[in-house]
Amino acid sequence: MTQIKLYNSATKQKEAFTPIDENHVTMYVCGPTVYNFIHFGNARPAVIFDCLFRILNSAYPKVTYARNITDVDDKINAAALEQKVSINEFTQKFTTAYQEDMANLGNLTPTLEPKATDHIQEMLDINQVLIDKGYAYESEGHVLFDVTSNENYGKLSNRNLDDMQAGARVEVADYKKHPMDFVLWKPSDTGTTGWDSQFGFGRPGWHTECVAMINKHLGKTIDIHGGGRDLLFPHHENEQIQGQCCQSETQDYVNYWLHNGMLNIDGVKMSKSLGNFITVRELLEQHDGELLRFALLTSHYRTTLNWTKDLLTQSQQALDKFYTVLRDTQDIKAGESDINTNPVVMALYDDINTPQAIAALHQISTDLNKKEGNLELLKAQFIQGAQILGILNKDPESYFKSGDGLDEASILDFIEQRKAAKKNKDFAGADKIREELLAQGIEIKDTREGVIWQRVR
Ligand SMILES: [Zn+2]
Numbered sequence: 001m002t003q004i005k006l007y008n009s010a011t012k013q014k015e016a017f018t019p020i021d022e023n024h025v026t027m028y029v030c031g032p033t034v035y036n037f038i039h040f041g042n043a044r045p046a047v048i049f050d051c052l053f054r055i056l057n058s059a060y061p062k063v064t065y066a067r068n069i070t071d072v073d074d075k076i077n078a079a080a081l082e083q084k085v086s087i088n089e090f091t092q093k094f095t096t097a098y099q100e101d102m103a104n105l106g107n108l109t110p111t112l113e114p115k116a117t118d119h120i121q122e123m124l125d126i127n128q129v130l131i132d133k134g135y136a137y138e139s140e141g142h143v144l145f146d147v148t149s150n151e152n153y154g155k156l157s158n159r160n161l162d163d164m165q166a167g168a169r170v171e172v173a174d175y176k177k178h179p180m181d182f183v184l185w186k187p188s189d190t191g192t193t194g195w196d197s198q199f200g201f202g203r204p205g206w207h208t209e210c211v212a213m214i215n216k217h218l219g220k221t222i223d224i225h226g227g228g229r230d231l232l233f234p235h236h237e238n239e240q241i242q243g244q245c246c247q248s249e250t251q252d253y254v255n256y257w258l259h260n261g262m263l264n265i266d267g268v269k270m271s272k273s274l275g276n277f278i279t280v281r282e283l284l285e286q287h288d289g290e291l292l293r294f295a296l297l298t299s300h301y302r303t304t305l306n307w308t309k310d311l312l313t314q315s316q317q318a319l320d321k322f323y324t325v326l327r328d329t330q331d332i333k334a335g336e337s338d339i340n341t342n343p344v345v346m347a348l349y350d351d352i353n354t355p356q357a358i359a360a361l362h363q364i365s366t367d368l369n370k371k372e373g374n375l376e377l378l379k380a381q382f383i384q385g386a387q388i389l390g391i392l393n394k395d396p397e398s399y400f401k402s403g404d405g406l407d408e409a410s411i412l413d414f415i416e417q418r419k420a421a422k423k424n425k426d427f428a429g430a431d432k433i434r435e436e437l438l439a440q441g442i443e444i445k446d447t448r449e450g451v452i453w454q455r456v457r
Pocket residue numbers: 029030031210235239
């Protein structure tokens with residue numbers, strides 16, 4: 001089998017991927033904090049790691065992919081309090097919305113979607129283990145991780161304590177021994193969200209939940225942990241050190257850390273204050289989910305993706321081309337495609353190189369159009385590659401026919417009128433009907449099989 005290679009943020013190099021258990025690969029990706037509709041930047045990790053899930057599924061018999069839901073957080077607590085509803089009621093709406101949005105982008109449902117609030121006891125247990133081992137301490141109703149207790153703190157994100165302090169707006173509080181000590185548990189006032197515990201009534205800090213869910217559902221050491229690069233510090237650094245300290249010194253918490261790059265809008269970082277903040281939901285109202293997914297996959301996941309109108313136009317053209325190939329090769333039966341010789345899949349096995357995989361799809365479609373080579377093999381490679389990218393799964397006819405404007409019955413009516421005009425040798429009249437249709441965004445073509453039509457985008 002061809003070797004899958006992945007860039008590991010922990011070692012800062014591309015490495016051969018070797019799972020702990022060849023028969024069962026484990027992957028965890030940090031999901032959203034559900035206090036709002038998610039912004040489009042959050043769609044990128046979901047699509048990238050869905051693609052990796054498909055890659056792993058093509059190579060291993062079983063893959064467990066967990067993507068969590070952070071459903072407790074100070075923003076959630078404040079919003080729920082303001083609306084006088086429980087945090088569960090408040091977060092359910094946005095959890096469902098997130099799951100719908102992710103499905104509309106063509107993502108498979110992860111194997112597990114654990115929620116933070118279902119793992120409070122597991123988080124408390126981790127806090128206790130860390131206290132017992134001397135890595136954490138209690139102070140004024142808080143449990144804090146002592147960042148000076150383990151020399152590995154900072155290794156993942158390549159920072160030392162001085163850098164961190166200089167770069168972060170750290171809360172200096174007298175209950176902390178060191179300003180960078182981070183909160184594992186914090187006290188809640190009565191009337192706000194909280195749980196009874198051996199440390200008093202309170203709520204968890206963010207960084208423990210992923211450790212708790214990983215340990216419970218996937219094991220002490222997992223193969224792959226993914227997320228956006230913005231999570232590397234402090235979230236993943238703080239997660240890594242807890243995961244590591246919970247177990248023996250020799251056992252790792254995560255074997256491969258993967259981080260995707262950020263997303264800019266027209267060259268500018270997306271932010272609420274700049275007014276270029278777009279939610280996935282807003283984009284899905286304007287565009288088909290497959291188009292958004294394709295556009296997200298056109299850049300390598302580790303680069304910064306620049307989201308522009310041109311990117312969408314080019315992506316639409318590429319999808320139109322690919323669906324045209326599928327429509328025009330409907331009579332070619334797909335043969336058998338060996339994963340190991342499929343250039344699309346090989347690009348994906350090489351650190352999820354989606355732009356190269358898309359380039360390979362272009363090459364195959366050119367060959368298919370020219371009717372060059374082993375057409376049955378090319379068709380099989382085309383379909384297999386597209387499946388792992390999670391695209392081109394619509395019926396090509398309906399792809400070209402779906403959309404706004406004239407309904408199908410009216411279009412067919414025009415086509416009949418044109419046929420009648422041609423029969424009566426009224427060619428000027430037939431051309432006029434064709435032009436009228438084109439003006440309404442409908443293109444018609446005469447083929448040996450009869451007249452076909454499609455919407456022009
Ligand atoms: Zn996380």
